[in-house]
Amino acid sequence: MDPCPFCEELAKYDFTDADSLIIYCPICGTYEITRTVLAVVQSRPCFLMDRDISSDIRKKANISGWLRENSWYRVTSDNYEKLSSLKTPSFHDRADKLLMMLQKSTTFAGEKIKRDTSWISSAWCINENELSEIISYLSSSAMISLSNLGDLSECKIAPTGWARLDQLRKINTESLQGFVAMWFDDALKKIYDDVIATAVMEAGYKPHRVDQREHNCKIDDEIIAEIRRSRFVLADFTGHRGGVYYEAGFAMGLGVEVFWTCRKDDIDNLHFDIRQYNCIEWEPDKLDAFKKRITLRIESVIGRGTYNGRL
Secondary structure: OEEOOOOOOEEEEEEOOOOEEEEEEOOOEEEEEEHHHHHHHHOOOOOOOOOOHHHHHHHHHHHHHHHHHOOOOEEOOOOHHHHHOOOOOOHHHHHHHHHHHHHHOOOOOOOOEEOOOHHHHHOOOOOHHHHHHHHHHHHHOOOEEEEEOOEEEEEEEOHHHHHHHHHHHOOOOOOOEEEEEOOOOHHHHHHHHHHHHHHHHHOOOEEEOHHHOOOOOOHHHHHHHHHHHOOEEEEEOOOOOHHHHHHHHHHHHHOOEEEEEEEHHHHHHOOHHHOOOOOEEEOOOOHHHHHHHHHHHHHHHHOOOOOOOOO
16 A cells, blocks of 8 residues: 555555556545656655645645546546646535535435545545535535534435535536537548537537637636536547547536547547447448437437527
8 A cells, every 4th residue: 555646545556567557545536647647746745846835735636536536537648737737616616526426425315424535535625624614514505414413424415405416417408519529630620520510410509629719718728618518528539639538527527418439440449447438439431320320329318409500
């Protein structure tokens, strides 16, 4: 057992090959990390080299929260910078995250749930003290009920909490935008224009790819904002760009529906943590079939939209 490089909790290390290893952390969850990134993190007392130590601690908590939401995520040199610049959710957003985690841990209404260390990352908290503040807020807002007054070690979701969860599930249901995450490569431009964008519109939604319009924001901020505005994300993993994995994971953390696609000759390279999802394979000489499958998958999962405009 060695300290997790992000939360410093004792964790099990499984050295899988010469390039990377798997870490089983009780707080961050299970994730994969390359040896290169691990060496960088372990070699720095303040691994993000931020002059503001409190800011550095918060960034570690953000990474821990991200890893908890995206089990088996692979931390590499390509996505490490994105992870270290994750924005901290608001206090109320983190309370919602904890409430959604409690729902996933509940098999029936009224079931009592015992607090454990994984709640720290589930609520993107720095430590147990901050977690206690969020639990206290959920209790004072009548979203959870504590087993004993003042005892934060066990709780259950209260009726107000179930109502809040219903409200959270309705977020984005009125949106007609479908965010497309894919490799920004000229070779795939035709696939987007002639197949993906058209299929999304035929399902009644407006396709959006963030590189297709001008904006003054940092691109990461723009991506996050557009995913939040979208009814779903369509992620094509052809080329296996780190940004596509990042955007799909971010959407899942928000509870936004994700549709998975990949070119057939590249599908064996999919990271093993997403192979469980029903990925639509496509072939360059069978694009009509690919387009039809996208439209049908969207309609079957979330229903037909009402968008009938133009790109």
